[in-house]
Amino acid sequence: MKEALSVLCLALLVSVSEAAVTKPGIGEFLGCLRSWPSPESPITDDIFTADNTTTLLSSYLSYTKNTRFASPNYQTLMAIVTAKHVSHIQATVVCAKSNGVQIRIRSGGHDYEGLSYISSVPFVILDMFNLRSITVDVPSKQAWVQAGATLGELYTKISEAGETLAFPAGVCSTVGAGGHISGGGYGNLMRKYGLTVDNVVDALLVDVNGKLLNRSTMGEDLFWAIRGGGGGSFGVILSWKINLVDVPKILTVFKVNKTFEQGGTDVLYKWQLVSSKLPESLYVKAMSQVANGTRSGERTIAVLFYAQFLGRANELMSIMNQSLPELGLKSQDCLEMSWLNTTLFWEDLPVGTPTSILLDRPSKPEKFFKSKLDYVKKPIPKEGIQKLWNAMLKINNNIVYMHWNPYGGVMNTIPATATSFPHREGNLFKIQYYTAWFDANATKGSLDMMKELYEVAEPYVSIDEAEIYGSKYFVGTLKRLMEVKAKYDPENFFKNEQSIPPARVKQ
Numbered sequence: 001m002k003e004a005l006s007v008l009c010l011a012l013l014v015s016v017s018e019a020a021v022t023k024p025g026i027g028e029f030l031g032c033l034r035s036w037p038s039p040e041s042p043i044t045d046d047i048f049t050a051d052n053t054t055t056l057l058s059s060y061l062s063y064t065k066n067t068r069f070a071s072p073n074y075q076t077l078m079a080i081v082t083a084k085h086v087s088h089i090q091a092t093v094v095c096a097k098s099n100g101v102q103i104r105i106r107s108g109g110h111d112y113e114g115l116s117y118i119s120s121v122p123f124v125i126l127d128m129f130n131l132r133s134i135t136v137d138v139p140s141k142q143a144w145v146q147a148g149a150t151l152g153e154l155y156t157k158i159s160e161a162g163e164t165l166a167f168p169a170g171v172c173s174t175v176g177a178g179g180h181i182s183g184g185g186y187g188n189l190m191r192k193y194g195l196t197v198d199n200v201v202d203a204l205l206v207d208v209n210g211k212l213l214n215r216s217t218m219g220e221d222l223f224w225a226i227r228g229g230g231g232g233s234f235g236v237i238l239s240w241k242i243n244l245v246d247v248p249k250i251l252t253v254f255k256v257n258k259t260f261e262q263g264g265t266d267v268l269y270k271w272q273l274v275s276s277k278l279p280e281s282l283y284v285k286a287m288s289q290v291a292n293g294t295r296s297g298e299r300t301i302a303v304l305f306y307a308q309f310l311g312r313a314n315e316l317m318s319i320m321n322q323s324l325p326e327l328g329l330k331s332q333d334c335l336e337m338s339w340l341n342t343t344l345f346w347e348d349l350p351v352g353t354p355t356s357i358l359l360d361r362p363s364k365p366e367k368f369f370k371s372k373l374d375y376v377k378k379p380i381p382k383e384g385i386q387k388l389w390n391a392m393l394k395i396n397n398n399i400v401y402m403h404w405n406p407y408g409g410v411m412n413t414i415p416a417t418a419t420s421f422p423h424r425e426g427n428l429f430k431i432q433y434y435t436a437w438f439d440a441n442a443t444k445g446s447l448d449m450m451k452e453l454y455e456v457a458e459p460y461v462s463i464d465e466a467e468i469y470g471s472k473y474f475v476g477t478l479k480r481l482m483e484v485k486a487k488y489d490p491e492n493f494f495k496n497e498q499s500i501p502p503a504r505v506k507q
Contacts, residue, residue, distance in 0.1 A: 025099035026078045029124070032095035033081070041085035046130075048080040056080060060117065063109035063129055065174075067365040068443065069118050077118075080125040086204075086212060089236050092126050094210040097493050104496055105232045107147045108176025112371045115496045116179065116232070126236065128178055129361075136161040136244070142201070143167075146239040147178025152343070152358030158244060159340040159355075166247040166339045168193040171346035173358045178237050184228045184421040186430070188283045188308045188346065191409030193245045197227035197419045198410075202241035205234070208489045212238070225484040225500075228421025229477070233500040234488055247339045252309045252316045254333045255345075257302055259291065264303040265385050267326045268404070271305070272379040274323050276408030276428050281310040282319060289401035290392055301389045308342055367399075368443055369436040370450050374461035375427045384460050391456040395435055395449040397442065403432040422475045431461065479503070 034044055048059045059080045060072050078101070081092045096103045102123040106116035117125050128148040134157040136143040145154050152173030158165050168189035170180055185196025193199060202215045203226060213235075215223045226234055258264035268286055275284050284307040291302040305327055309316040313334035320329045335351065344353050380388075392400050412425040423430070433453060437446050474481060478500075485492070486502035495501070 026101065026122070029095050029099040029101045030079065032099060033091050036087065036091035036095070038085065038087040038091070041087055043081070043083075043085075043088050043091060046082045046084055046088060048082070050074050050078050059127070060125070061364050063106055063127065063176075064114070064117060064365050065109045065362075066112075066114055067368045067440075068370075069114035070365050073118070076120065076122050078122055078124055080127055082127045082130055084130045086206070086238055089126065089206045089238060090210040090212070092124070093206055093208065093236060093493075096124060097208065102495070105178075105236055105494075106176075107178030108150060108174060108180070110172065110175045111179060113498075115498055119496065128176070128236075131238065133239075136165075138162050138165070141165065141244045141246075142241060143244060144239050144241050145177045147176065147237050149177045150359075150361065151175050151177065151180065152360070155340060155343050156355065156358050159338070162244075163338060163340075164247055164249055165244045167196070167242060167244055168199060169196045171343070173343065173347060174360075174362060177240065179232075181240050181242075182226055182228070182230055182232065182237055184419075184423075186405065188285070188342075189245065189247075190411060191278075191280045191283050191406065192310065194410050194414055195228075195419075195421060196242070197421055198414060199243045199245065200227055200240050201243055204238040206236040206238060208235065208491075208493050221484050222488055225420050225481055227419040229474070229481045229484075229500055230498075232496065233481075233485060233494055235494060248310055249338065250312060250336050251339055251342050252307075252311060252313045252334050252336050253342055253345045254305075254307050254316070254329060254335065256305045256327055256329060256333055258305070258327070259303075260301045260389065261294070263326070264288075264301065265382055265389070267305070267324070268303050268385060269379065269382050270324060270326050271404070272376075272428060275404075275406035276412075278323055278406075278408070279319060280409030282316070283308045284320075284324070284406060286404040287401055288389070288392070288404070289399075290395070299393055301392060306346070308346075312336060367436045367438055368440065368446070369434065370447055371432060371434045372450075372454065374431045374433070374457060375423055376429050376431060376460060377426055377462050378460070379428065380460045387456050388453070391453040394452065395446070397437070398446055398449075399434075399436040401434050403430075403434070405430040405432065416476060417480075420474070420477050420481055422477045427462075431457070433457075474500075 036043060048056045050056055064070055083089050102121055103126050104116050104119055104123055105126050107128045130148055131146040132149040134145045134149050134154055136157055138161050150173060151169050154177060158167055169185050169187045181196045205213050205218055207213055258267050271286050287304045288301055290299055293300040313336055317331060340355055406429050407427040414424055416422045416424045435446055435450050481500045482503035485500045490502050492502055
């Protein structure tokens, strides 16, 4: 692993430094694009260049989710290609590679650090949001979904086809399917059906030579790599073929709030012990956040417990009263609804909100934010939880919370090497840290305070901020990912600041 780690460091440094000193042929790139032979789908109207900053900025902002990155660097961003046809993807890849131009691939723009639309070196954005078709085949319980479709669009389409069909994916409806699935894809059905990548059976990918490949033509090693290793490291994902899963007509959800004063710390500690051992049809998530205290100007910590159960309320009540009676769940806390309506519940939308809202696509970033993930293998002691609360309370004038997402269920039965996503058995839960602010001047202070929170959490989590990203995140799959990369993209054309580098041949 040390050898793979050092190779990763070297490869990243070399790739960035080489790109920084190489003057890209943007004129030649644009000329190549515009002359690409595709009479049925001309590309000219889908190219936005830096010489027209108004249209380029509008296109850039349309799928920029983090206001931290709302001001493009015109020294590095040279153009945006809003592909509408597979030939546009092929043209962008071939023309960029032949002219020494780097590309970044964006579907929904939800990546935490904006790596699909920012870079420290000159680059072009290949934006996939127009490629959003979804076809559902009910008899086979399968669907094809293009990379630019949002999860909200996918959920709506599935529900229209069959009210007892669903797909295990995330809780944010504006996330693009391309990035979400290729990164692994967490969701509230994961304890029953696994991650998105566990339910992918085929894919269409444009490789480094501009060829359109499916599972049989790309080979099983590449198909393995794009399911959890980040599709953007190996090619451009055009679409995914997914298996749909069965859900009952009626599911049950609840949300219960416990403040620090109401024993929220004790309930959360007990949650750590039982959440991964509950029936796989039950997903109970905790969210700790800074909230207003009982006195004016006072701040405290509240822990919200969210749940989704593949069944009726009476059965859920019985399970919770036996496994986590400290929560004090009451029958009036439980809401029965369809699977599609549960997707609104998870977005904290009021009961009765029209499901058509799942089709909305925000047009501009709304806030600055910083987010990060960690995995926890042993329960955090109560004194550790209190340290986390203290660190959260130091983050002033910000939205700040921690999501605690349970593991267990089928996640413990799927081998760590089944896909390139390695975080399986042995994890109790995953933590997501999040803070948001609205004043650009507060950015440095907010990032510094979040760094302090990470440092407090470090003794209790399995991903150390000080470790190299690739070796720590991909654990046992990194070496194989680098070998696949070397086989299919040896010159490291598909790259970003967190991508998989190719393994280097020993001299």
